[in-house]
Amino acid sequence: MKAFAFERLARATDAASAVAARPGAMFLAGGTTLVDLMKVDVLTPETVVDVRPLGLSSIDVSDDAIAIGATVTNSQLAWHPVVRDRFPVLSEAILSGATTQIRNMATVAGNILQRTRCTYFRDVHALCNRRQPGSGCDAVDGFNRGHAVLGVSEHCIATHPSDMCVAMAVLDADVYTVRRDGATRSIPFRDFHLTPGDTPHVEVALEHGELITQVVISNLPAARRSHYLKVRDRASYEFALASAAVVLDLDGDTIRAARLALGGIATKPWRATEAEQSLTGRKATDSTFRDAAEIALAGAVARQHNRFKIELAKRAIVRAFANAREAKV
Amino acid sequence: MKTKISVNNTTHELAMDSRTTLLDALRDVLGLTGTKKGCDQGACGACTVIVDGQRVLSCLTFAAACEGQHVVTIEGLAKGEELHPMQAAFLHCDAFQCGYCTPGQILSAVCAVREVHEGVPSHVTRDVRQTVNVATLTDEEIRERMSGNLCRCAAYPNIVAALRQVLAEEVRS
Numbered sequence: 027m028k029a030f031a032f033e034r035l036a037r038a039t040d041a042a043s044a045v046a047a048r049p050g051a052m053f054l055a056g057g058t059t060l061v062d063l064m065k066v067d068v069l070t071p072e073t074v075v076d077v078r079p080l081g082l083s084s085i086d087v088s089d090d091a092i093a094i095g096a097t098v099t100n101s102q103l104a105w106h107p108v109v110r111d112r113f114p115v116l117s118e119a120i121l122s123g124a125t126t127q128i129r130n131m132a133t134v135a136g137n138i139l140q141r142t143r144c145t146y147f148r149d150v151h152a153l154c155n156r157r158q159p160g161s162g163c164d165a166v167d168g169f170n171r172g173h174a175v176l177g178v179s180e181h182c183i184a185t186h187p188s189d190m191c192v193a194m195a196v197l198d199a200d201v202y203t204v205r206r207d208g209a210t211r212s213i214p215f216r217d218f219h220l221t222p223g224d225t226p227h228v229e230v231a232l233e234h235g236e237l238i239t240q241v242v243i244s245n246l247p248a249a250r251r252s253h254y255l256k257v258r259d260r261a262s263y264e265f266a267l268a269s270a271a272v273v274l275d276l277d278g279d280t281i282r283a284a285r286l287a288l289g290g291i292a293t294k295p296w297r298a299t300e301a302e303q304s305l306t307g308r309k310a311t312d313s314t315f316r317d318a319a320e321i322a323l324a325g326a327v328a329r330q331h332n333r334f335k336i337e338l339a340k341r342a343i344v345r346a347f348a349n350a351r352e353a354k355v
Numbered sequence: 356m357k358t359k360i361s362v363n364n365t366t367h368e369l370a371m372d373s374r375t376t377l378l379d380a381l382r383d384v385l386g387l388t389g390t391k392k393g394c395d396q397g398a399c400g401a402c403t404v405i406v407d408g409q410r411v412l413s414c415l416t417f418a419a420a421c422e423g424q425h426v427v428t429i430e431g432l433a434k435g436e437e438l439h440p441m442q443a444a445f446l447h448c449d450a451f452q453c454g455y456c457t458p459g460q461i462l463s464a465v466c467a468v469r470e471v472h473e474g475v476p477s478h479v480t481r482d483v484r485q486t487v488n489v490a491t492l493t494d495e496e497i498r499e500r501m502s503g504n505l506c507r508c509a510a511y512p513n514i515v516a517a518l519r520q521v522l523a524e525e526v527r528s
Contacts (some may be wrong), residue, residue: 032356032373032419054420061376061415062397074373076420101409105475110483117483121476125503127400127463130409131416262478262502354482 028070034079038237043206044075046235053077053237055097055136058128063141067150068157077135082239085109090245096135096238100190101126103134113243115252115271119193119289122256125263135238138191138201138218139230142184143265144173155181156226163226171331172267175339177293178327182226185290186219187265192289193254194241195297196271202240203232212242219294248275248283250355255346257290257338266290268339270346274310281305281314284347286322291339298322301343310351312344319343360421362387363431369418377421378402378413381428389429389458393505400504403459404428410466410503429458432465440524441465444517452508460504464518467500471522489522 035041045051050072054060063069082095087108094103103109104120120129132140146152146164153162165173165183173183200212218231232238252273258264269289275282284305288296301322308314319340326336359368362385369384378395381387381404393401395414402414405427432439441464444450451457474486479499487496497515506514 027374030373032417034419034422054417057415057417057420058397058412061417065396074417078420099409104483105473110476114483117476118478121478121480121483125400126467126470126500127403127410127412127503128397128415131411262499 055133056131100129118254123189144184175326177221182222191295195295196287377416380418450513
């Protein structure tokens, strides 16, 4: 591992300043991505600023929203009684990822900023436009069974690995940030992550040194009937091959409104808006859900080893909606 | 850089390179070699320790980030000669073969049992709104809750039995 300076600061703006002032500085939260990638020299910060002492670790519940501090751990959030009650899709998504040890370390902000698990990104001897802009992509013609089929470009097909973010996307969370001058802003979740296009190394809509302070989820009564379904190679402790987060608002057996987000198959947490709209006013049958699934995957682009993901994702969507339909709320 | 860490109720002020992980600090600086280095990349769980009451991976934790925190390792679990109930259960159930993953398994199991008593759900809990009940806890629940600790000897059935034993003892008492 490359040597680095370690800093602990007490105020969010000081932490933002410390990183903004130095191109080689990075924020550290739970460390489950950063420390891992520093060990294999994929990330080589000169300065690491620990954000856990900043006091951003509370979950504030009000009647109309839940505000989640940046360093709230994944476990705290998944186990929170109000989250489980109002937003089961979020608890389910988090609990389906990693292990208890890792969820106890990983933070909400860190999860949002986690890096892809693409093996070529993680191998400094491979070509990767995300890690080294302009170097090429070994995944496009390589072993790409785990790679994305939505939001891809010829420069990058890396999958966004998060489960939690798929639920955040379906719930229309807002990401709040602060910059070194104290200016704050909120970024809608769907605008936060970027598809690779010609610039795979630009992954999120943050400036260097801009610090996530909290994530806010506005109340959504329909989310009481929400669900996360994850399909993977192992029963536990594995990233998704395909996953679906759904919210289903029913009037009897008719769909008043529906929401759908996809994971494991896209380069960012993927909101399937057209598929959602196709469901409005229709009967909540499996064939209706299948129609929506066809729309959601219409733009999919497969490579040599990941074609199976398209059908897998469609079936995951149908099953997720069917499970939500049957849920007791 | 200097970091003040409490390990098994003793506070240490350690002078270390910032790159030192909690795992390496425990083993190489403090000589507490009960915590094992398996994969050293967050995959196997052999390095599991308890920090401020929560089970975490010491290999992915910088020691410098533990300033002011309280760490419990396998060496801090027994009371003198009296084994912790989970240590005794691992012996009684023959829940290990080579023993390399065992310290991490035991610390993880201690927390898993506490989490069950707190009633928090896991991935396999049918309804996350429900409070988990010790009496109806399935083996599938125990396996999911322990999935962060790999055992290459595959002592898994006996590890599940050890957790069951402790859960049953605690319900009885």
